[in-house]
Amino acid sequence: DQQVKQNSPSLSVQEGRISILNCDYTNSMFDYFLWYKKYPAEGPTFLISISSIKDKNEDGRFTVFLNKSAKHLSLHIVPSQPGDSAVYFCAAKGLMNYGGSQGNLIFGKGTKLSVKP
Amino acid sequence: KAGVTQTPRYLIKTRGQQVTLSCSPISGHRSVSWYQQTPGQGLQFLFEYFSETQRNKGNFPGRFSGRQFSNSRSEMNVSTLELGDSALYLCASWDRGETQYFGPGTRLLVL
Numbered sequence: 001d002q003q004v005k006q007n008s009p010s011l012s013v014q015e016g017r018i019s020i021l022n023c024d025y026t027n028s029m030f031d032y033f034l035w036y037k038k039y040p041a042e043g044p045t046f047l048i049s050i051s052s053i054k055d056k057n058e059d060g061r062f063t064v065f066l067n068k069s070a071k072h073l074s075l076h077i078v079p080s081q082p083g084d085s086a087v088y089f090c091a092a093k094g095l096m097n098y099g100g101s102q103g104n105l106i107f108g109k110g111t112k113l114s115v116k117p
Numbered sequence: 118k119a120g121v122t123q124t125p126r127y128l129i130k131t132r133g134q135q136v137t138l139s140c141s142p143i144s145g146h147r148s149v150s151w152y153q154q155t156p157g158q159g160l161q162f163l164f165e166y167f168s169e170t171q172r173n174k175g176n177f178p179g180r181f182s183g184r185q186f187s188n189s190r191s192e193m194n195v196s197t198l199e200l201g202d203s204a205l206y207l208c209a210s211w212d213r214g215e216t217q218y219f220g221p222g223t224r225l226l227v228l
Contacts, residue, residue: 032215043121043207043219044160051215089160093215103150103165104173105209105217110159 003027004092006108013115019077021111023090028071032093034105035064035075037086044089048075080115087112119144121210121220129226135196138223142189142210149191150217151183154205163206166191195225203227 005024013019023033031052036044050057050064050073057064063076077084091105122141130136142149151163162175166185183193189210195202203226209217 034216036219041205041222041224043123043209043221046216046218049216091160103148103167103211103217104162104175105150105152105160106162107152107160 001026002108003030004090004106004108006088006090006111008111009109010112010114013080013113015082015115015117016079019075019080019084019113019115021075021077021088021090021113023073023075023108025071025073025092027092028068030092030106033064033066033073034091034093035062036089036091037084038089038110039086047088077113080113082115082117085113085115121208121218123206123208123220123223125223126221127224127226129228130198131228132198132200134198135194136198136225137192137194138206138208138225140191140193140208140210140220142191142208143218146210146212146218147189148211149185149189150209150211151191151193152207152209153177154207154222155201155203160207163193198227200227 034049035047038044048059048062050066066073087110089110090108124139148167150165154160165173169185180196185191205222207222209219211217
């Protein structure tokens with residue numbers, strides 16, 4: 001059962017326009033979310049994160065919005081650049097289990113973003 | 118600071134063999150997690166270590182094991198390799214914050 005879902009496997013956007021990547025989750029107890037960017041055969045690169053006590057976090061061209069009631073978050077990239085072309089993963093931090101573990105990120109399947117010049 | 122390093126970067130093994138992968142976390146980071154990425158299953162959590170102790174384990178068979186040393190470096194081992202173990206194995210490290218930083222991964226091919 002997928003707890004973090006990215007329903008769009010791919011997205012194509014023109015350079016300079018906005019890219020919006022979406023992510024849904026099922027567990028209302030998740031309290032921290034992250035977005036990673038990944039190129040083939042490389043490790044994910046951290047982009048931006050948001051705590052469940054906030055509804056928006058901004059870092060340069062990247063903004064993440066969190067709608068807790070809808071269990072939905074989105075990543076906005078404005079303006080999009082060809083170098084942004086990559087696979088984007090949404091992740092939720094796993095719930096604290098006995099012993100205080102917080103090390104298991106639960107990932108969506110990813111959305112492949114293509115930014116065309 | 119140097120990032121997370123993983124060795125080797127690429128590995129080819131045959132079925133039934135065992136393999137050991139290594140991860141050096143960012144200096145000062147005491148927590149390490151391992152993930153497996155495959156085309157079908159995506160990124161899946163394997164295990165997490167803090168101060169040489171395994172704190173959490175994902176849903177993988179006992180053939181997958183790991184350990185962490187006193188300098189926070191970590192290794193994972195897969196015994197009796199199967200074709201389905203072919204994957205990109207990723208290590209991530211973090212300190213007190215919530216953000217995990219990933220290494221470049223080890224690409225394992227099992228023939």
